[in-house]
Amino acid sequence: MIKLSPVAVAKIEAICDRYAAEQTPLIMILSDVQKEYGYIPLEVQEVISKRTGISVAEIYGVVTFYSLFSLEPKGKYVIGCCLGTACFVKGAQNIIDKFCEILGIQPGQTTPDGLFSIDALRCIGACAAAPAVSINGQVYARVKVDDVPNIIKSYREKGGAA
Numbered sequence: 001m002i003k004l005s006p007v008a009v010a011k012i013e014a015i016c017d018r019y020a021a022e023q024t025p026l027i028m029i030l031s032d033v034q035k036e037y038g039y040i041p042l043e044v045q046e047v048i049s050k051r052t053g054i055s056v057a058e059i060y061g062v063v064t065f066y067s068l069f070s071l072e073p074k075g076k077y078v079i080g081c082c083l084g085t086a087c088f089v090k091g092a093q094n095i096i097d098k099f100c101e102i103l104g105i106q107p108g109q110t111t112p113d114g115l116f117s118i119d120a121l122r123c124i125g126a127c128a129a130a131p132a133v134s135i136n137g138q139v140y141a142r143v144k145v146d147d148v149p150n151i152i153k154s155y156r157e158k159g160g161a162a
Ligand code: FES
Pocket: 082, 083, 084, 085, 086, 087, 088, 122, 123, 124, 125, 126, 127, 128, 130, 132
């Protein structure tokens, strides 16, 4: 359970107010909150609910439906493994399994050192490069299982540096 500071609450309320005139503001609010804080825990959802009148159940449903949003802090490097059809038929499941095996986490989780998160994504718009993996926006094309250890190693060597 996190305790939000009055400043944090005010910032979240200001984001809600930014979209007060919109008919369906929730996605826009959540996008801005995710950008600001990196994740959207229940305590933040409660602030949004109080400010907008949208139920926590609805907010929670949206946060957990879209991979763009997260209930937990993401790692420094977010590994997005595409499991869309084009990637899936070219072995994407084996690729994500290898990332999970090496990092010891499941999709949606973050390593204890905070360096890596893994997300299972639908099509990321790089079907010609299937199977595709995106890490902090950089797309890796035609990834092979054997490539995975070196990809992870290259980010480990960067460490906490961006
Ligand atoms: S299905 Fe993976 S990029 Fe389109």
